[in-house]
């Protein structure tokens with residue numbers, strides 16, 4: 001698994017990013033070459049590792065107080081030779097209290113480099129968070145599972161480009177819970193090295209989504225397009241290699257970070273371009289009814305006429321509004337064999353259905369709807385129940 005640093009890339013960046021963690025300060029952390037980290041004991045969770053580190057320290061100090069060469073209590077009355085402030089401190093209530101609203105204690109993993117739109121989304125949700133750049137979407141999931149990050153922020157759909165299918169698939173493969181959403185207006189900018197004019201550009205680099213959503217204007221510019229993993233990565237590439245004939249589609253913040261000029265703002269074909277991101281955590285949040293909550297589920301159905309209609313009816317019957325429906329093939333069971341004596345053996349694709357609905361799991365109508373759905377769904381999982389983000 002690789003976590004990225006804005007300029008170095010790889011695990012080194014992750015180390016410096018994560019070295020500021022307060023819980024871990026003064027702990028002897030071991031960073032493994034694959035980017036995994038623990039309190040010196042591979043496989044232990046941070047809290048367990050802290051306890052074990054404490055155990056080690058106290059047994060060591062006991063050894064130091066042993067009488068030397070048989071003369072009893074020789075050192076005991078002396079001042080301790082070790083600086084006691086270097087020992088790990090016990091956790092106090094303030095260490096365990098809930099995270100402040102601005103997220104100043106939170107480490108947020110996301111795919112891409114600093115300056116990417118995903119980092120913008122993380123900063124929108126938690127303005128003072130410590131961001132943890134990752135190479136792949138899956139790394140951002142794993143960073144949370146391995147306690148390298150507290151939460152992950154990942155794009156799930158764009159108003160202009162549609163669903164980000166990879167993240168739907170990863171939601172099911174991993175055991176993280178959706179605890180929030182962020183709606184981010186995405187303003188694509190055309191960037192280039194200082195002094196370069198638009199007409200000098202021969203090619204433009206960016207994330208495939210950014211290139212696709214700026215198709216008309218790139219065609220007018222008559223430039224070649226090249227895909228890069230993320231928009232900020234494209235900006236870094238042009239800056240580090242001083243590519244004078246190459247433009248980048250990325251954010252205004254990426255221009256600032258990598259020292260590029262903004263040649264055009266709102267470069268996309270469709271000016272209203274919103275990307276919705278999910279906030280994922282190891283633990284679910286407690287559903288409430290004092291503000292508007294949304295619930296996300298995934299389920300499978302048996303074959304038969306009208307089964308999807310019946311599944312959707314459990315929400316309509318209770319006046320629950322659906323905000324999103326997505327279907328994904330079941331990779332492990334792509335074909336279903338149906339033995340029907342009239343038509344012979346038929347094969348169908350099997351699907352997973354992802355649904356977001358506007359109700360909290362604390363409401364009886366939501367609980368009843370899922371109870372009803374469970375009567376005929378072959379599999380059902382609640383991915384999360386979280387406050388709706390309405391602020392742009």
Ligand SMILES: O=C(O)C(=O)C[C@]1(C(=O)O)C=C[C@@H](O)C=C1
Nearest residue numbers: 116117118155207209230231275
């Ligand atoms: O490349 C980035 O900056 C990202 O945050 C990723 C991403 C995406 O995956 O859709 C996010 C929003 C933009 O639409 C373009 C790219």
